[in-house]
Structure formats: C-alpha cells, structure tokens
Amino acid sequence: MNYSAVTLLLLGIFVLREANGLQKRCLRCRSRGELGSCGDPFPFNVTEPEAEMGIHVVACPSGWCGKLIEGTTGAFRTDDYGAATQRMCLQRPPNDYEERCAYTMWNHKKVYMCFCNGDLCNSAIKITAFPLSLFIATLVTIFNLL
Known part of the structure; x- marks a missing residue:
C-alpha cells in the first residue's frame, strides 16, 4: 500500500466526519401523555419523522439536542397523562459540555432533561455516519490496490 492511498483514505474519513458535524439536526416536537407522538419510546424512524404530524x-447550529419531561414528580412513566415530553435544539451547549440526563429547573419548573451532542441524538436511536465513511474509505483503498 503506498502513501498516496493512505493519505487519500485518511482525508476521505476526515472530510466525511467533518461534513457530518456541520449538518447536525434535532427532532422538535411536544406531546402530553398519550396525546401526540413525542414521548418515549419514540415510535418513528428518525430518518422519516415528517410522516407524523x-x-x-x-x-441545530449548536449541535446540542435536548429532551425535556415535565408535569410529574418522581419516576416518569409514558402512560402518565400529566407528563409532557418535548424534544428540541438547544441554543447553546451545557456549560460543562457533558451529555447527561438530570432534574433541573426550566421556566421556573422542576423538569427532567437530557442533553446530547450529535445528529438526531434526541431520538431513541442515535445515527452516526462513521460506518458509511469507513465503508467508502475501504472501497477507495481496495480500488487503489487493484
């Protein structure tokens, strides 16, 4: 394997990962109890969410998504009528840049909130482009060796 093939492989992986980082998106929805489709478990394929009203x-320019559950105390249940679930893009990341879930104050109410960094990370399934970039890099390397 020559140095140009290795360089091209590394450059391809870097470009794909950076392009993925520039296109971070979040789900935005809100529902209460069994009304709506925003609660957990999230019942839709995140690649086709527009199919559901x-x-x-x-x-999401910040790259940070959030999920907020409000309206109950203690353990949250999906069948709790009073619990509202909201998924959103955060305007700015948490001060410590840590992904986590915890109780916090939001608009003067105690809520359970999760912070995550990544494309569509506030859905039930986290999607990453790394396997695709690895696949493309492998193909480039194989064709360069032929």
Whole structure:
C-alpha cells in the first residue's frame, strides 16, 4: 500500500466526519401523555419523522439536542397523562459540555432533561455516519490496490 492511498483514505474519513458535524439536526416536537407522538419510546424512524404530524427535523447550529419531561414528580412513566415530553435544539451547549440526563429547573419548573451532542441524538436511536465513511474509505483503498 503506498502513501498516496493512505493519505487519500485518511482525508476521505476526515472530510466525511467533518461534513457530518456541520449538518447536525434535532427532532422538535411536544406531546402530553398519550396525546401526540413525542414521548418515549419514540415510535418513528428518525430518518422519516415528517410522516407524523407535529414531528419535525430541524437544523441545530449548536449541535446540542435536548429532551425535556415535565408535569410529574418522581419516576416518569409514558402512560402518565400529566407528563409532557418535548424534544428540541438547544441554543447553546451545557456549560460543562457533558451529555447527561438530570432534574433541573426550566421556566421556573422542576423538569427532567437530557442533553446530547450529535445528529438526531434526541431520538431513541442515535445515527452516526462513521460506518458509511469507513465503508467508502475501504472501497477507495481496495480500488487503489487493484
């Protein structure tokens, strides 16, 4: 394997990972109890959320998504009528840049909130482009060796 093939492989992986980082998106929706489709478990394929009314994929410049559950105390249950679930793009990341779930204050109410960094990370399934970039890099390397 020559140095140009290795360089091209590394450059391809870097470009694909950076392009993926520039296109971070979050789900935006809100529902209460069994009304709506925003609660857990999230019942839709995140690559086709527009098929359901009220669920939107939005560009997220900060790259940080959130999921907020409000309206109950103690353990949250999906069948709790009072619990509202909201998924959103955060305007800015948490001060410590840590992904986590915890109780916090939001608009003067105690809520359970999760913070995550990544494309569509506030859905039930996290999607990453790394396997695709690895596959493309492998193909490039194989064709360069032929």
